[in-house]
Amino acid sequence: AQSVTQLDSQVPVFEEAPVELRCNYSSSVSVYLFWYVQYPNQGLQLLLKYLSGSTLVKGINGFEAEFNKSQTSFHLRKPSVHISDTAEYFCAVSETNQGGKLIFGQGTELSVKP
Amino acid sequence: DTGVSQDPRHKITKRGQNVTFRCDPISEHNRLYWYRQTLGQGPEFLTYFQNEAQLEKSRLLSDRFSAERPKGSFSTLEIQRTEQGDSAMYLCASSTQGRETQYFGPGTRLLVL
Numbered sequence: 001a002q003s004v005t006q007l008d009s010q011v012p013v014f015e016e017a018p019v020e021l022r023c024n025y026s027s028s029v030s031v032y033l034f035w036y037v038q039y040p041n042q043g044l045q046l047l048l049k050y051l052s053g054s055t056l057v058k059g060i061n062g063f064e065a066e067f068n069k070s071q072t073s074f075h076l077r078k079p080s081v082h083i084s085d086t087a088e089y090f091c092a093v094s095e096t097n098q099g100g101k102l103i104f105g106q107g108t109e110l111s112v113k114p
Numbered sequence: 115d116t117g118v119s120q121d122p123r124h125k126i127t128k129r130g131q132n133v134t135f136r137c138d139p140i141s142e143h144n145r146l147y148w149y150r151q152t153l154g155q156g157p158e159f160l161t162y163f164q165n166e167a168q169l170e171k172s173r174l175l176s177d178r179f180s181a182e183r184p185k186g187s188f189s190t191l192e193i194q195r196t197e198q199g200d201s202a203m204y205l206c207a208s209s210t211q212g213r214e215t216q217y218f219g220p221g222t223r224l225l226v227l
Contacts, residue, residue, distance in 0.1 A: 004156075032214050043118075043205060043218035044157070051214060090156050099170055100145060100214055102207075104156030 002027045004091050006105035014113050015083055021076040021108045023091030033074040034092045034102065035065055044090065050074065061085070086112045116140070118219035120206050126225045127196055134192045135222045139208030146189050147216060148181055149205040150174065157205055163189060164211060196226045 007022040025031065032051050036044040048059025055067040065076045074091060088109050092102040119138045127133050139146045144165050149157035160179070161171045165186040175181075178196075183189040193200055203223050207216040 006156075034215075036218075041223075043220045044207075045218070046215055049215060092156075094214065099162060099164070100209060100211075100216065101147065101159045101162055101170065102149075102157070102216060103159065106156050107154075 002031070002093055002095060002103045004093055004103055004105035006089075006091055006108050008108050009106065010109045010111065012111045012113060013081055016080045018079050019077065019081050019085075019110065021089050021091075021110065023074045023076065023105060025072050025074065025091070025093045027072075027093060027095060029098075030096045031093045032096060033065075033067060034094075035059065035063070035074070035076050036090045036092060036104075038088045038090065038107075040087075047076070047089075081110070081112045083112050083114060085110060118206055118208050118217050120204075120219040120222050122222060123220060124223050124225075126227065128227050129198060130195055132192065132194045133196060133224065134190055135204055135206075135224075137189045137191070137206030137208075137219060139188070139206070140217055141187075143208035143210050143217075144186065145209045145211055145216075146183055147207040147209075148189070148191050149207065151203040151205055151221070152201075160191075193224075196224075198226045200224060201226045 034049045035047040050067045058064045091105040121136045147162040148160040151157040163183040178194045181191045203221045205221045207218045209216045
């Protein structure tokens with residue numbers, strides 16, 4: 001069965017510092033990988049996705065992530081964070097050709113301090 | 115593209131009452147998904163439709179839960195005889211078959227007293 005582990009439940013960081021949010025997954029088949037962001041009392045917004053091709057994917061708001069198949073990881077990075085990046089971040093996977101249902105990690109709360 | 119909409123945004127009900135939520139997907143999307151998110155957790159898959167057919171249901175979806183998508187457009191999720199454990203955010207998402215990105219609505223937050 002698929003599962004997603006986000007290794008940090010909370011990540012505090014100062015403004016303009018770099019940040020990495022870690023995500024590992026397990027699956028016996030090929031997967032698609034996603035990062036979503038959720039602001040308080042809102043739905044989820046897609047940051048970026050890996051479907052195939054280049055393992056380094058760039059998303060919105062300056063975020064990027066790298067797919068590492070051997071380590072089954074898909075860590076999210078940003079070189080310089082802003083106060084407005086404060087939010088909950090979710091990593092998710094879906095199995096290819098399986099209807100697209102997403103399996104989510106438990107989330108990482110990113111808190112950017114001035 | 116008006117996005118995915120959900121109604122109501124908030125619902126407070128008493129234990130034992132029935133509630134129904136509505137989701138309107140992006141108009142050209144033929145897949146529609148329901149997820150449940152409890153406080154401090156990631157969303158959990160409940161069920162999904164391709165057009166009007168319900169193709170998969172999670173074991174999380176007890177007999178008290180039913181979902182429909184009668185004309186392949188909007189969907190409803192009904193919870194009968196609500197329990198306090200049903201308190202959660204119910205999220206709807208839509209996508210196009212063959213394109214893997216799901217677009218989420220703002221959610222319906224349910225509180226069962």
